[in-house]
Amino acid sequence: MIRDERLSWKEVRDQIRAGILNRTYAPGDKLPRDADIAETLGCARSTVQRAMRDLSDAGLVERKRKGGTHVRTDPVTRATLDIPITRREVEKRGGVYGYQLIDQSLGVIPHEVARKFEQTETTEMMRVQALHLADHKPHIFEDRWICTDTVPEILNVDLSRESANEWLVRNKPYTRFDLRFYAISADAEIAECLKIERGSPLLVIERTTWIGTAAITLVKAYTAPGYEILTSN
Template sequence: MIQSARLSWKEVRDQIKSGILDRTYAPGDKLPRDADIADQLGCARSTVQRAMRDLSDAGLVERKRKGGTHVRMDPVTRATVDIPITRLEVEKRGSVYGYHLITQDLVRIPPEIAGKFEQTEPTDMMRVRAVHLADHKPHIYEDRWISTDTVPEILKVDLARESANEWLVRNKPYTRCDLRFYAISATAETADILDSEKGSALLVIERTTWVGTAPITLVKAYASPGYELLTSN
């Protein structure tokens, strides 16, 4: 590591990460104390601690109270996927965004959805079905469940004008997100909504979010054929 003044926590993180990747610190090795790294790099101890938290979240190091920080024996590589606002996603690629609300109802959730929300008893939730458009063509079809117990404000939102996707991203931060990707063959209904052929391959992005243990929303986003998803770290 090269001493430098006023390093940001990201610069400190990158220097430590480089030492891990070039095997200066091999799997299982104990890293120097935060205070020693701070002295070596000429930065605040809190800066090193912030960098270490990020490395721990990324699965590269393991921190134990009174046990110090060790390089993980089995480092985990994690890709980070932010929940996108579909309107911005469409506009970023230079297309004209459109949105159409299909249905909005308060109904009893089926057992499958209750299970994914980790609930033992079905409850009433809002089901919202909508399609996002790009250049007047179907882009994403959303089939979404929203807990009105956790998000009672959603009852006052005009979802015919503002998508639940955009409103929830901007107004309801989550503490946990389960994310699934899988492919299905388009049913007659999804093919009609996405203007595709019945039986064509569709990518489904399924997200379930919570705040604490309280469910926020579960959405199955069916992407039109040709949709691409990019993630980087």
């Protein structure tokens, strides 16, 4: 079997990024054309385009149609934050993962949820409330709305056995999302779910995802005291 020795887009990206960091390409410099880089590195032009797209998303280069690609004079540092599968998050830290479905129902979304979905009218969606555990202790209380018009398959998923978090990450890729972090004081319902004192300070992670303009899900993840989140670039 002959091994394909062509570089992957990540390897191409890393070579270009190294050139930027060691000042082979200084701030403001115009990079070679994608086709020229592909010829030099012996890879497909589409591979270079994928690498450049990632460098652009990372804030290192700026691409303009007919203007080429330039190293940004004021690089933007961006951290990458993927939507996590909570089970993996717990197991990666050596913990024992557990999951409990608290409630699942169909109902009309509140106006606040419609606004965050960028909708002018309220519609019926699925609401799922669930508890994720780490080492048999409450870890995250999840309150989620899922658009069944966009994700009709969710109606056939047994959410008492598989969390909506894990199923959606695996089966419904998003094209854009909003992410919010904020602090609250636990009300009676959340305090009961997380087994903490009412009024305890909590970190909330709120995500809204879409495919194009079609809403997928809005989830508020209420994290237990001591929860940590790590992002890196």
